[in-house]
Every structure is written in structure tokens, then in C-alpha cells.
Amino acid sequence: MSRAREAERRARDVLDPVHFDFLAGGAGAERTLADNEAAFARRRLLPRVLRGAGAPDLSTTLLGAELAAPVVVAPTAFHRLAHPDGEVATAVGVAAAGGLMTLSMMATVAVEHVADVGVPLWFGLYLQPDRGFTAAVVARAQDAGCRALVVTADSPVRGRHTRDLAHGFRALPEGMVCENMRDADWRVRDLVVDADLTWDDVAWLRATTSLPVLVKGVLHPADARLAVGHGVDGVIVSNHGGRQLDGAVSTLDALPGVVDAVAGRVPVLLDGGVRSGTDALVALALGADAVMVGRPVLWGLALGGAAGVRAVLGDLADELAHALTLVGARRPGDLTPDLVVTP
Ligand SMILES: Cc1cc2nc3c(=O)[nH]c(=O)nc-3n(C[C@H](O)[C@H](O)[C@H](O)COP(=O)(O)O)c2cc1C
Numbered sequence: 001m002s003r004a005r006e007a008e009r010r011a012r013d014v015l016d017p018v019h020f021d022f023l024a025g026g027a028g029a030e031r032t033l034a035d036n037e038a039a040f041a042r043r044r045l046l047p048r049v050l051r052g053a054g055a056p057d058l059s060t061t062l063l064g065a066e067l068a069a070p071v072v073v074a075p076t077a078f079h080r081l082a083h084p085d086g087e088v089a090t091a092v093g094v095a096a097a098g099g100l101m102t103l104s105m106m107a108t109v110a111v112e113h114v115a116d117v118g119v120p121l122w123f124g125l126y127l128q129p130d131r132g133f134t135a136a137v138v139a140r141a142q143d144a145g146c147r148a149l150v151v152t153a154d155s156p157v158r159g160r161h162t163r164d165l166a167h168g169f170r171a172l173p174e175g176m177v178c179e180n181m182r183d184a185d186w187r188v189r190d191l192v193v194d195a196d197l198t199w200d201d202v203a204w205l206r207a208t209t210s211l212p213v214l215v216k217g218v219l220h221p222a223d224a225r226l227a228v229g230h231g232v233d234g235v236i237v238s239n240h241g242g243r244q245l246d247g248a249v250s251t252l253d254a255l256p257g258v259v260d261a262v263a264g265r266v267p268v269l270l271d272g273g274v275r276s277g278t279d280a281l282v283a284l285a286l287g288a289d290a291v292m293v294g295r296p297v298l299w300g301l302a303l304g305g306a307a308g309v310r311a312v313l314g315d316l317a318d319e320l321a322h323a324l325t326l327v328g329a330r331r332p333g334d335l336t337p338d339l340v341v342t343p
Pocket residue numbers: 022023024036074075076077104105106124152216238239240241242243271272273274292293294295296
């Protein structure tokens with residue numbers, strides 16, 4: 001079993017059950033949540049042999065960031081539910097693994113403290129109807145050293161998280177707040193998910209900031225084309241880990257259409273259901289430039305703080321390197337779609 005999978009099993013034992021369900025759960029009947037993983041399980045590899053691939057080299061440059069492996073930490077809210085040091089511990093673990101972390105706007109630690117760790121950071125942004133507030137949050141993230149903005153596009157309303165509804169889990173426990181939602185008076189604002197958002201808002205953001213902008217939550221090829229047309233710097237194929245539209249297609253099944261539509265103009269990332277190095281390899285072979293991981297990082301964090309995060313990411317990279325050699329490739333960029341079959 002991959003460490004990511006084992007970590008999920010063990011994290012259930014150490015976390016408050018309500019918090020475990022918040023982190024693990026999905027929307028509706030959790031079909032999309034299940035299908036993200038099932039889509040990987042449906043694929044098999046058609047390896048090449050005797051290619052003299054030599055020692056694997058996972059090093060990857062993504063929008064100017066140099067990564068030990070093409071694996072990026074997805075933005076996830078509320079890390080202090082998993083560990084008292086929250087996003088700071090995550091950042092220490094990601095830095096030790098040579099990785100890149102996307103800090104959620106809904107983080108429970110201030111972006112400046114996370115940036116102090118020295119890990120390459122992207123900032124996961126929910127565009128707010130109050131553009132002045134959004135601009136202030138963006139400026140704060142940029143001043144702290146975040147190197148790109150990841151705009152969540154798949155959340156015009158909050159997901160109906162079945163397990164949270166059953167538990168009545170609605171709010172952070174006493175003493176935890178979303179530290180990056182503070183306004184000029186240092187009051188914490190509530191998140192507004194905004195069903196009125198359009199590509200014009202992405203165009204506004206594009207014009208407001210010099211940072212690279214990635215759009216997260218694209219599944220339809222037409223949206224991938226619109227994203228590129230609006231000058232974004234990257235597209236993230238995501239269904240929010242099955243937490244928004246239950247019944248949405250798995251990300252792996254959506255990937256080829258998006259890769260085709262983007263046609264190499266900007267990097268394409270995928271998240272959802274990546275639980276092993278082989279999963280990462282399959283996504284890379286089908287055209288992703290990198291994968292993102294959400295929950296496995298939280299399980300590592302819950303189990304071992306920074307060391308646990310490092311272990312999960314390190315194992316994913318080791319498994320990916322191993323699988324790369326076994327399919328006859330040296331670098332992720334050598335992978336091609338013909339290596340993946342759906343028997
Ligand atoms: C607990 C939790 C919180 C999340 N918070 C955010 C968030 O604040 N912003 C966002 O864009 N996505 C958020 N996501 C979605 C992740 O970025 C990512 O798309 C998803 O977790 C990837 O799937 P995986 O967990 O199967 O790897 C969250 C996911 C989880 C599990």
C-alpha cells in the first residue's frame with residue numbers, strides 16, 4: 001500500500017471523527033469523490049523496455065519554481081484541524097521535500113508566518129464580490145512572497161458535504177480563525193462564494209496583479225480554451241476533490257480533453273485521487289505537467305506534523321521515480337499517452 005493510502009487509514013484513528021469526516025468527505029453521494037480514485041484504478045500501464053532510461057530525474061520547473069518532483073500541494077482549508085501548528089508544519093514538511101505549497105485563503109495561519117518557513121508558495125484565492133478586499137488579500141499574499149494565484153472557479157456555491165451536514169459541522173472550533181480573511185481593521189471576514197463570478201472577474205484579476213494566475217476547477221475543454229483566452233498562466237483540472245458537484249466527471253477522465261484544448265500553451269495540472277506515484281505517472285503520461293495532492297498531505301500532517309508531510313510527499317516522489325524507470329522513461333517529460341491503457 002502506498003504511504004498516502006496507509007496514512008488515510010491511520011489518520012482516522014488519530015483525528016476527531018467529525019474533523020476526519022470534514023477532511024475526507026465529499027458532496028452528495030460521494031460518487032465523484034470515489035470516482036477520482038477509481039479512474040486511476042481503471043488504468044493500466046503499457047511499459048516500454050530496453051530504453052536505457054538510466055537514473056530517473058524528477059526535477060521540474062513550473063512557472064519559474066524549481067521542484068524536486070512534479071507534485072504540488074493543493075490548497076486545503078483549516079490545517080489546524082489536523083495539527084496544532086497547522087499550515088506552518090505543512091510548509092516545513094513541503095520545504096523539506098523540495099516541494100511547492102498552495103496556501104488556501106481559508107488557512108488557519110497567517111500567510112506571513114507560512115512564508116517565513118521559506119517554502120515556495122502559491123496562494124489559493126476565492127474571488128470576493130468586494131474587489132477592494134480581494135485586491136487587498138492579493139497584495140498581502142504577494143507582499144508575503146506568494147509566487148502565483150490559484151483562483152478557485154468551481155465553487156459558485158458551497159458544496160453540500162454530506163458528512164458535515166450529518167454531524168452539524170459548520171464552523172472552526174474556538175481559537176481558530178481564517179487569518180488571511182482579515183480586513184484593514186484586522187476584523188475577520190466571512191468567505192463569500194459567489195455565483196455571479198464570470199471570466200470578466202478573471203480578466204479583472206489578470207489586470208490587477210503581475211503574479212501568474214492559475215484557474216482551478218476546470219473540467220470542460222471549452223472552459224480550458226476560455227481560460228487560455230483570458231491570459232491565465234495555468235489550468236488546473238479539478239473537481240475540488242469531489243466536494244462540489246457530485247456527479248462531476250473524474251479528473252483523470254476529464255484530463256485528455258483539457259490537455260487537447262490547451263494544446264501546450266500553458267501548464268495543465270490535475271488534482272483529485274492521486275494516491276501513489278503510479279497515479280501521478282498516469283496523469284503525467286496523459287498530459288498533465290504536474291499533479292496536485294490534497295488529502296494525503298492532511299493525513300501526513302495529522303499523523304506526524306512536518307515529518308509526516310515530508311514522508312507522504314517523499315514516498316510519492318520515490319514511487320514516481322521507480323515507476324518512471326519501470327516504464328522506460330527518465331524524466332516526466334518523456335512520458336507519452338501510449339503508455340496508459342484502459343483495458
Ligand atoms: C479539507 C479540504 C479543504 C479544501 N479547501 C480548499 C480550498 O480552500 N480552496 C480550494 O480551491 N480547494 C480546496 N479543496 C480542494 C483541494 O484543493 C483539491 O482540489 C482536492 O482536495 C484534491 O483532491 P484530493 O484530496 O483527492 O487529492 C479542499 C479539499 C479538502 C479535502
